Amino acid sequence: MKSQNSTAGMEIETGHRTASSDDPLPSWNEGAAKAAIIRFVRTTTDGASPDYVQAAERIATFDNDGTLWSEQPYYFQFAFAIDQIKARASRYPEWQDKEPFKSMLTGDAKSVLTGDQRELLQVLAATHFGMTTDEFEAEVRKWLASARHPRADRPYTDMVFQPMLEVLNYLRANDFKTFIVSGGGIEFMRTFAEQTYGIPHQQVIGSSGRLKFEMRDGTPVLLKLAEINFIDDYAGKPVSIQHHIGRRPIAAFGNSDGDLQMLQWTTGGKGAGFALLVRHTDAIREWEYDRESDIGRLDQALDEANAKGWTIVDMKNDWRRVFPFE
């Protein structure tokens, strides 16, 4: 077990110093959000604190899209799906006239995102079906290595939030286990989560399609079927947390209404429960959107965060730096 970082925490909490090498969160401006994170870690890891939590129960869950990396102009996995549909279109001529494929092929992709979520996931499943899990992983890796974010003109994995990487590291240095709990595809995220976030495959939880085990010429494969297995969003998040982790998190980080139930579950237990929402308030460095957005809508969860005193990060003011490349 690693040692506690309580000294750094105590110094910072006084608010009288600027970032130094002892600061676990150097990309955060001093303020209520940063202080709340540090106070939470200190009180749950200090054996003398009434809120002390033993290491085995230090579970922290993070949404991915909009919480650990950007999600505009649309979810990055959706950009992957568009490219996959384009690459496979010649094999499926019926897609030319069939929605939502037609829109995705003709450039009106964003309209698909305003539709039903289950339909969208069925599209994603349809673009991946018939592949083995190994083949799918290879496709994602190839795409991530070549695709560029349309505005930033950088690899998508560059679009991660430096302040959140620091939170992940800070929690792990204090013996927390960090999990992703995302509506995104579980196998899509696992191709980069380890390298990008330091989160191993078994700590990535997401939406999934059904799989089928079969033998191909004596070699076992797992085939991806065009059927939804689980949608890991809204009330699905506490359910997937229970299935995969089997413990209630003591800290949860999200950015949209899809994270509300995860935050309710995390703060609804007996002991300490920390809930944080990232608010996209920075139209210059990132994006500005909340209650009216089709992607990452933050409305009900914002009301509940305000009512319950959850930590709300104002990206524009709380983050000294947004992306690592800045």
Place this chain on the structure above:
Amino acid sequence: MKSQNSTAGMEIETGHRTASSDDPLPSWNEGAAKAAIIRFVRTTTDGASPDYVQAAERIATFDNDGTLWSEQPYYFQFAFAIDQIKARASRYPEWQDKEPFKSMLTGDAKSVLTGDQRELLQVLAATHFGMTTDEFEAEVRKWLASARHPRADRPYTDMVFQPMLEVLNYLRANDFKTFIVSGGGIEFMRTFAEQTYGIPHQQVIGSSGRLKFEMRDGTPVLLKLAEINFIDDYAGKPVSIQHHIGRRPIAAFGNSDGDLQMLQWTTGGKGAGFALLVRHTDAIREWEYDRESDIGRLDQALDEANAKGWTIVDMKNDWRRVFPFE
């Protein structure tokens, strides 16, 4: 990261010494099975070996019933279900005339086990529905604290295999992550796996019922529904491994036909893949059964193990000690 235990491994592999404090597997008699385990660990953790596997990929999966603990005269979770049905019978008078409840209430419980597996799981779900996950955990803990194995007259958690506890510890000391992948109920197993096996909740994978998130007077709960979510047996095991772990194991341990696909998947990758079957050959200290047994049938998997040279443990001859209490 802990240091490798290669010295102990090398000494033992020569076969010229008996158990000592350096022996990672003191309850194993010297023989092919013990040597194979030690050789596997040594070659996958020695940086100079062509079969070296980096720590992040050292995933080992274990079946539970019949592999880590006994499963006779019937699965221990089934004993729990019988006791639950008896305790709840007054509230459900229709069970008196309705199979399989009738048999379970009148003492002919074992006949239920020869029926369809899905029916059996539906019975288990039916005995647990309507509870929250927290209430269920409390019921299991209460039962485990008081119930006694009918033959051994001991708590069920005493009926674990000492040699397998040593394998778990040996693997973990060599930076393996150990997982349970069992047809048993995921939430049932999590109540004792940490204390009994040193396996944390998030590394326990099993069959599950569906869950529903809901608010009760402002407090979030997860309610157990009377519907099957996933059956983690046979071809379900590689599927659940992919969903929960997202990596192919490099070692898998089982004892019955329900483990065959997990062993095929584990040995079907590119690198080293270790497969082991525990054979119940000891009618005196434990039980003796294989091809004809309704519980833990070992038939096809035994043929395949013989054909492919997988490690087969002959409990009677390979294990110096079976249970910790001996």
